[in-house]
Amino acid sequence: MKEWIVRLAGEIAPSGSEGRIASVLLDAVQDLADETHMDALGNAIATKHGDGPHVMIAAHMDEPGVMVIDIDDNGYLRVIPTGGLTASETAFRQVTFTNGTIGLVCLEDGEKRPEQFDQLYIDIGAKHRQEAESRAFIGLSGVIGGSVTEVGNGRLLGRALDNRVGCAIALQAFRDLAQRGLHVSVVFTAQNAPGARAAQAAAFALEPDLAIVVDATPASDVPGGKRTALQLGAGPAFKVMDAGTVAPLAVKQLVEDTAHALGITLQYEVWPSGRSDTGAIQLTRAGILAAGISYPVHTAGAAEAMVDLADVEATLRLLVASVQAYRK
Amino acid sequence: MLLKTLSEAFGPTGFEDEVRNVIRGELEGRVDEMKTDVLGNLIAVKGAAKPGPKVMLDAHMDEVGLMVVQICDGGADAGLLKFRSLGGIDPRVLVSKPVFIGPDRIPGVIGAKPVHLQAPEERQKPIPMEKLYIDIGAKDAADAKSVVKPGDAAVFATRYAEFGERAAKGKSFDDRVGCALLVEAMRHEVPYPLYGAFTVQEEIGLRGARAAAYQIQPDIAIALEGTVCFDVVGAPSHGQSTVLGKGPALTVQDAQTIADRRFAEFMWETAQRHGIPVQWRRVKGGSNDFGAIHRIGKGVVGGSISVPVRYIHAPTQVVSLDDVENAQRLLQAVLKEIAEGSFTL
Numbered sequence: 001m002k003e004w005i006v007r008l009a010g011e012i013a014p015s016g017s018e019g020r021i022a023s024v025l026l027d028a029v030q031d032l033a034d035e036t037h038m039d040a041l042g043n044a045i046a047t048k049h050g051d052g053p054h055v056m057i058a059a060h061m062d063e064p065g066v067m068v069i070d071i072d073d074n075g076y077l078r079v080i081p082t083g084g085l086t087a088s089e090t091a092f093r094q095v096t097f098t099n100g101t102i103g104l105v106c107l108e109d110g111e112k113r114p115e116q117f118d119q120l121y122i123d124i125g126a127k128h129r130q131e132a133e134s135r136a137f138i139g140l141s142g143v144i145g146g147s148v149t150e151v152g153n154g155r156l157l158g159r160a161l162d163n164r165v166g167c168a169i170a171l172q173a174f175r176d177l178a179q180r181g182l183h184v185s186v187v188f189t190a191q192n193a194p195g196a197r198a199a200q201a202a203a204f205a206l207e208p209d210l211a212i213v214v215d216a217t218p219a220s221d222v223p224g225g226k227r228t229a230l231q232l233g234a235g236p237a238f239k240v241m242d243a244g245t246v247a248p249l250a251v252k253q254l255v256e257d258t259a260h261a262l263g264i265t266l267q268y269e270v271w272p273s274g275r276s277d278t279g280a281i282q283l284t285r286a287g288i289l290a291a292g293i294s295y296p297v298h299t300a301g302a303a304e305a306m307v308d309l310a311d312v313e314a315t316l317r318l319l320v321a322s323v324q325a326y327r328k
Numbered sequence: 329m330l331l332k333t334l335s336e337a338f339g340p341t342g343f344e345d346e347v348r349n350v351i352r353g354e355l356e357g358r359v360d361e362m363k364t365d366v367l368g369n370l371i372a373v374k375g376a377a378k379p380g381p382k383v384m385l386d387a388h389m390d391e392v393g394l395m396v397v398q399i400c401d402g403g404a405d406a407g408l409l410k411f412r413s414l415g416g417i418d419p420r421v422l423v424s425k426p427v428f429i430g431p432d433r434i435p436g437v438i439g440a441k442p443v444h445l446q447a448p449e450e451r452q453k454p455i456p457m458e459k460l461y462i463d464i465g466a467k468d469a470a471d472a473k474s475v476v477k478p479g480d481a482a483v484f485a486t487r488y489a490e491f492g493e494r495a496a497k498g499k500s501f502d503d504r505v506g507c508a509l510l511v512e513a514m515r516h517e518v519p520y521p522l523y524g525a526f527t528v529q530e531e532i533g534l535r536g537a538r539a540a541a542y543q544i545q546p547d548i549a550i551a552l553e554g555t556v557c558f559d560v561v562g563a564p565s566h567g568q569s570t571v572l573g574k575g576p577a578l579t580v581q582d583a584q585t586i587a588d589r590r591f592a593e594f595m596w597e598t599a600q601r602h603g604i605p606v607q608w609r610r611v612k613g614g615s616n617d618f619g620a621i622h623r624i625g626k627g628v629v630g631g632s633i634s635v636p637v638r639y640i641h642a643p644t645q646v647v648s649l650d651d652v653e654n655a656q657r658l659l660q661a662v663l664k665e666i667a668e669g670s671f672t673l
Binding site: 117191 | 625
């Protein structure tokens with residue numbers, strides 16, 4: 001599991017530029033899937049036909065990033081955010097673009113602190129426009145943050161752990177369930193960070209009986225933590241509500257019963273400002289039974305996050321067993 | 329001239345009838361079928377039974393405007409109209425502008441306290457919309473109420489005119505310029521099913537386009553827009569969005585869409601092949617109907633072609649007629665290359 005997480009987090013996939021990681025993920029299920037494809041919005045979809053109700057497992061593969069909108073005569077770049085990055089968390093950090101170009105995000109001279117992206121510029125070491133244009137173009141996307149490191153206590157820290165951890169869990173869950181002969185699809189969704197824009201298209205196409213979304217949720221056991229009861233390392237969380245969904249009680253019961261049977265301590269996610277793929281899927285077509293199983297992280301939706309591998313393992317076990325226990 | 333007629337038509341968000349009638353008249357006999365849906369979108373169809381990708385072109389008919397919310401009853405303000413905006417309008421552009429209320433075009437002027445009477449601190453900041461009113465010259469409340477009701481909408485009373493070097497000024501180029509491009513495109517023949525959606529209520533959240541795309545279920549969609557352009561005083565290159573006269577603009581990312589890079593590059597390269605000037609739209613703020621369209625059904629491939637509009641959402645907007653012409657050329661070239669199979673789904 002850890003190997004998969006590290007490998008997937010090594011991929012650079014800002015929202016809208018998920019093509020490469022989509023190929024990696026579909027290659028990893030090709031041997032078991034009956035059908036795989038990428039759809040018009042960039043979702044990577046694999047289906048294994050089998051027994052019982054059709055369950056869709058979803059995890060977004062994109063991460064927040066920046067996109068080049070200007071190259072000046074001196075070879076400096078200007079960017080806009082893709083997803084929820086703020087100017088202040090982007091400033092003074094390295095940016096790695098999808099084409100391998102690396103640069104430093106700098107603040108315009110005289111500005112005290114970065115509040116808006118138009119105060120920032122990116123230095124890629126180019127001496128003039130022509131050189132910069134050979135390494136960057138308008139519309140090129142990049143990401144902020146460092147590679148994944150194990151920091152002790154079975155905890156990982158690094159860029160894109162939200163939600164490559166979810167991708168690794170969904171990938172393993174699909175493999176496990178497909179091998180058991182169940183009717184299951186996995187969707188690695190695109191464009192979640194700018195506001196859950198693509199997941200509904202996959203749900204529209206698949207029309208599953210049940211969809212379960214795996215994503216990160218912010219743990220509150222931190223200084224100034226918001227009023228939820230989520231702790232890192234205390235196990236998976238059932239998404240009771242976020243900004244886009246309130247969970248169907250039947251699925252909550254299913255997951256609670258499954259957690260109890262497995263002896264897994266279940267936490268409860270109540271995240272009024274979070275926007276996950278769950279809500280987008282739930283409101284597709286005439287309504288789709290959809291819920292979220294989340295793993296706690298320190299800093300969700302930011303460039304970097306910390307996760308606990310024990311939570312990851314428990315989330316995977318809970319997900320697989322919940323799908324197995326589901327009856328239409 | 330069609331752009332002049334469309335620009336001067338009355339069509340604030342939710343009141344698109346007059347614009348729709350102009351377009352319907354222009355396309356009568358030139359398309360196989362036209363229908364107005366329940367929200368008011370006008371959908372023109374050509375070659376529905378033809379093979380090949382179903383292509384949807386979109387332009388929104390509505391413009392930003394004002395809505396009367398109250399007719400003041402007593403005191404010094406009797407007969408003056410309080411209003412709110414329909415769509416995003418900077419209150420700083422409103423003071424002392426002439427408007428027309430309703431399709432009967434009741435003339436009015438947006439009034440405000442003159443500079444002589446303003447306290448020093450009032451002069452330091454823009455007059456908020458709540459302190460502005462529309463004066464229709466009524467002698468009292470009863471007089472005003474005989475011609476205007478709360479809920480009536482108003483538009484800027486701007487006439488279209490050409491000026492300078494290939495420039496035009498007028499109201500509502502956002503998005504009557506797109507409507508004009510789309511009317512022209514629907515007059516041409518293509519070997520695949522072509523749907524022209526003239527949509528409603530874009531300015532308050534891309535509301536009409538969603539329903540239009542849902543009923544069309546296109547394979548490819550292109551929104552035709554008038555978009556923000558600030559290539560003037562003190563704007564650095566990264567703060568311009570687009571430059572007037574440098575050709576139609578293609579979106580890389582806006583508030584509702586991250587461009588389908590493959591389709592954006594297809595359009596860019598089509599422009600290069602046909603010798604048509606083209607530029608990227610370089611700002612995150614703002615959006616267009618493609619933001620709603622691409623999320624419909626199983627997802628829709630496509631993008632947008634935008635004409636730069638200076639002073640967008642203001643009473644008098646400015647476009648380059650060269651940009652309009654080049655946007656038309658680019659649209660025709662893209663439609664032709666789709667027919668030739670240059671873009672594969």
